[in-house]
Structures are given as C-alpha cells and as structure tokens.
Amino acid sequence: MKIYTRTGDNGTTSLSDGSRIQKDSLLLHSYGTVDELNSFLGVLISQFQDNFLSETQNQLFVVGGMLATPTSEWDKFWNKEQIPHFTSMIESEIDRLSADLPPMRGFILPQGNSVIAAAHVCRTVCRRAERHVCGLLHEDEIYKDIQILLNRLSDYFFILARFLHKISSIDETLYKPKR
Numbered sequence: 001m002k003i004y005t006r007t008g009d010n011g012t013t014s015l016s017d018g019s020r021i022q023k024d025s026l027l028l029h030s031y032g033t034v035d036e037l038n039s040f041l042g043v044l045i046s047q048f049q050d051n052f053l054s055e056t057q058n059q060l061f062v063v064g065g066m067l068a069t070p071t072s073e074w075d076k077f078w079n080k081e082q083i084p085h086f087t088s089m090i091e092s093e094i095d096r097l098s099a100d101l102p103p104m105r106g107f108i109l110p111q112g113n114s115v116i117a118a119a120h121v122c123r124t125v126c127r128r129a130e131r132h133v134c135g136l137l138h139e140d141e142i143y144k145d146i147q148i149l150l151n152r153l154s155d156y157f158f159i160l161a162r163f164l165h166k167i168s169s170i171d172e173t174l175y176k177p178k179r
Contacts, residue, residue: 016069016077026135031067033129034060034150040125044118048164052093056153059086063146067133071142083145090152097156097163107175108162116164123157126150 012020013028021027038060045053059082066078074080110120130150136143165172 016065017073019070026132027067030129030132030136031064033125033132034064034067037122037125037129038064040118040122044115044122047115047118052089055089059149063149066146071140074142080145083149087145087149087152090149090156094152094156094159097159101159101162101166105174109173109175110161111173112161112165112170113168116161116168116170119157119161119164123154123161126154126157130154 008023011023013023014020038057041053041057041060045057062078062082066074066080066083069077110117110124127150130147133143133147133150137147162172
C-alpha cells in the first residue's frame with residue numbers, strides 16, 4: 001500500500017467523512033496541534049512511564065478524532081460525555097500531584113532536566129491547541145468541552161513539571177527580573 005495519495009497536493013485534506021478542507025484552516029490547525037501534543041506526550045512517556053499519561057494519549061486521540069469529524073457526525077462516532085469525564089479525571093490527578101508540592105514563590109522557568117522540559121513542552125503545545133479550539137468556538141459552541149479539557153490538561157502538565165522537580169530533587173528555577 002502506498003502512503004502517498006497526491007490528494008493533498010492542492011493544499012486540501014479530507015475529514016473523516018471524506019469532505020475536503022484547506023490545510024491552513026483553523027480546524028486543521030486545531031487537530032494538527034492536538035496530534036503534535038500527542039507526539040510530544042510520547043516523548044515525555046519515553047522518559048517517565050505513567051498510566052495516566054498513557055490514558056491521556058488515548059483521550060487525545062479521541063479529541064483529535066472528534067475535531068477531524070464534522071460536528072453533525074459526532075453522535076454517530078463519539079461519546080461526547082467522555083470529554084467532561086476525562087476533564088474530571090485530569091482535575092483529580094492535578095489535586096493528587098499538588099497535594100505535596102510547596103507553594104509557588106514566583107514564575108518558574110521551564111528547565112530542570114529532560115523529562116521536566118518535556119512536560120513543559122507538552123504544556124505549551126497544549127496551550128496552543130487550546131487557543132486554536134477557542135477560535136473554533138466563534139463558529140460553534142460544541143467545541144466548548146474540548147477547550148475546557150485542553151485548558152485543564154495544560155494545567156496538569158504544569159503541575160506534573162513541578163511534581164517531577166520534586167521527585168527528581170531538582171530545585172525549581174524562578175524568573176529573576178533585571179531592574
């Protein structure tokens with residue numbers, strides 16, 4: 001089977017129903033960035049094995065699949081209720097990891113070691129995916145639960161980075177303004 005079809009050579013790609021959209025569309029930026037986040041999450045998992053991170057990868061495939069499916073078709077292929085349910089799971093995980101973290105003392109620079117840096121890359125790519133989905137909200141409120149999930153997930157990656165500092169015994173580096 002050939003991987004190339006040449007159907008995208010004109011700057012379009014297909015959604016799950018076969019309809020074509022421009023490759024620079026906001027919708028494609030949204031699910032492409034979710035795909036990028038999932039790949040960076042794979043880098044993080046390669047350095048820090050965690051069941052919740054693996055579940056997050058599965059859930060991001062659902063989010064990407066929903067974004068790649070016309071909203072009129074969602075009920076046929078997706079259980080929309082799993083998005084708020086997973087958001088609740090993220091909140092529980094944030095609470096669990098936060099329980100033993102010291103209070104924040106300032107802005108934390110995204111550094112420490114490679115696994116901490118990978119968590120911060122996931123955080124920033126997740127924020128970008130959220131910004132794209134916020135743009136979709138101007139067209140249809142159906143994307144709201146996805147936006148909320150991505151917002152919460154970026155918070156999780158921040159707390160995970162702080163947790164990784166703690167378990168690695170690496171001090172957080174705080175931003176020091178020059179005056």
